[in-house]
Amino acid sequence: MGPSLLRRPASASQSRSGKANDSFTFDFSIHQIKQVTVHIETRIAAEFKGNHLHKSLWTASGLIKAKVLSTKIRVIGYNQRGRSGLSSIYRNASYHHRDVQKNYYPTFPPEAHRDPSGDTETVFRSTFTGSKDERLAQQRERKQSLYRVQRSSQHRRGHHRSRRHSDSCPRNHRRRRSRSVEDDEEGHLIYHSGDMLRERYEIVCTLGEGAFGKVVECIDHSNGGAHIALKIIKSNERYREAALSEVEVLEQINSIDCDRRYACVRMLDWFDHHGHVCIAFELLGLSTYDFLKENNFQPFSIYHIRHMAYQIIRAVRFLHKNKLTHTDLKPENILFVNSEYNIKYNSKMRRDERTLKNPDVKVVDFGNATYEHEHHTSVVSTRHYRAPEVILDLGWSNSCDVWSVGCILIEYYLGSTLFQTHDSKEHLAMMERVLGPLPTHMLQKTRKHRYVHHDKLDWDVHSSSGRHVRKQCKPLRQYMASCSSDHEQLFDLIERMLEYDVTKRITLSEALEHPFLDCLRKSKSRGAWSYKRSRIIER
Structure with a gap:
């Protein structure tokens, strides 16, 4: 799991479409x-x-x-x-x-x-x-x-015993590395509320966890009692190296964006605690996915989508200008600065619905960020947000982030992911159902020959999988809930982001000039940008 600043709530009993599992x-x-x-x-x-x-x-x-x-x-x-x-x-x-x-x-x-x-x-x-x-x-x-x-x-x-302990295990089942520092069976640091790290950070509670480690809320006693999020990485060497790479990227972001003009999470401090890399971040709200989930996967309003899109695009363009590709953009890695909301009763749906007070967001999780000059692994991005050139093993560049942003925006609009699949060939078939046929030149160049037959995707539309894809997906424009100009402009932007051919796919600099974001550019040009100010201009 790409490390995320906040935990994704597990929900094995209900699918993203809201259907119960068997x-x-x-x-x-x-x-x-x-x-x-x-x-x-x-x-x-x-x-x-x-x-x-x-x-x-x-x-x-x-x-x-x-x-x-x-x-x-x-x-x-x-x-x-x-x-x-x-x-x-x-x-x-x-x-x-x-x-x-x-x-x-x-x-x-x-x-x-x-x-x-x-x-x-x-x-x-x-x-x-x-x-x-x-x-x-x-x-x-x-x-x-x-x-x-x-x-x-x-x-x-042999000698490569992994640390496998449990909070509930007897003390003789734990591996003690010092008088007061222990790891559990997964390599997580064992801690309790009130524990002090570095004689500065007092642990309050756990915010989330993943394969990389845990995130805890702490009181920073060296900064007036400010509350921060502390990411505690497992003592495993693999995660330690990844964390140090993330620290390097975060330090560069801090140094380049010293005025905090872009919506990238701020690293406040980092240190080593008995083999655990610990990274202190500003404390943010829920992830955009968590908010969707807690709101019964009700879509965001077109106004909120516009503001989130503007901030995400500016932040990721900032990375691209500095020769960085995020590679793991998804709703879990977009966090609200403050996820407070108002509750309004929906009489049609007969339930309460949440409306954000402020849709300001920040991009988090730079553990997989890659510089242009670095080695590019063949597979990047989480499945639902993976670009076709990655699936076809054609090589990738920062344009794979653009594809991911397009997938994120349509998910905000629908309340659910566009490509709900776990299989690469089915993923490509879903793309063709939504966006039209894959270009012949891409299928001819791919090294994934098992996906191709006679320069076309090797896919049987009459099979059970084919019928599933046809039922699950439809052409992109058919997802539009309204024909108003706002909706038309949003879908035009998404279409340009979900362009198969990377040479034709819109860049994020071009995306900022798109008519869908016009009112926000006007707001920014007239002074300090804010959500309230831009809402006035929109009206």
Whole structure:
């Protein structure tokens, strides 16, 4: 998961379209886990800790981490927002609190973060049947099986033991690195409310977490008691290196934009705390995705979309001018400066709806930002916001950010993502359904030959997947809720951003000159820009 300043709430029971997920139940004994997981897909890595059997499964759709506890578990793959993990049912687990639930998040590349391939929640139940003696024999067999897994797992790991501890584990199950500093089993720093870091930052509460680490709210006692967001990176070397790269980018942004003219999050401080890179940020509000979710995925108004678009485009253009590509733009990485709202009752929908008081936003998460001169990995961006040139492995430039911004704006308009898929070929088919056929020259140049047949996308429109795409998607202009000039201009801007050919795709400098943003340019030219001032000019 691309690190995000705020946690994305997990919601495995409801898809982004608002539909409930299905559940499937299977019976299996503990010694059959291997057969079950092999049936799911290819490679299994098992790690044993006490009475817990951890399994990491690399599947065709991505990484799933499962944790077996006593006799009953619930395994969740990628849900609709890319949250993945496991929630446990402890009815038969006497060593654990009955009502506790915890999610375990795997580490996987950014492109999998929003992969909705796990929309279906699967419940595995292990049941003991037969007489008391038979049940005891099965339990003994289970313990012996777990012991064998423990020995083989320890042998494979050798000296490369990962830190796997738990807040709820006994103290002798934790790895103590100093008198007062410990990590949990995932490599997160163990902390409590009121703890002091660097004799300056007092921890208040946890704001969010992800594969990278956790974000906590802190009181900065060296700055008049100001509240800040502190990102505490895992002690894992991989995340440490990524965090240091992010610090480098944030330092450059601070130095270039010393007047704070652009809507990029500000880094206030950073330091090393016993192997954990800690980055202090200004405290912001909810992410735009979280606000949508808490508002029942009701779209933003055209006025709010205009103001958010203007700030996002200016901020990302600022990055591009300084030879940086963000590569992971999405609603989770756009945060409101202040997410306060008014509540109004919608009599048609028979529910309360939230209206933002101020739509000022900032771009966050520069952990994947890439300089023009740096090596470009072949895959970037979270699935729903990935440009076609990335999917087709044609190479990419900062124009991939433009495509992502276009996807974000249409999501703000609809309340849901435009391309809801986890499969690359289906993703391309959805693009063709919404935007028209892919250019022949792109299909001829691609190294992904399995996507192409006779210079066309190899896609059967009459298959079940083809029917799904036809039902799920429609031509872009058919999504317009109104034919007013505001809506026409917004869709014209989005169309230009979602241009297949990067040589024809609008640049962000050109986007700022688009008629949809005219009134905001006029507001800015007449003095200090503000939301209230621009609303007056709009009217």
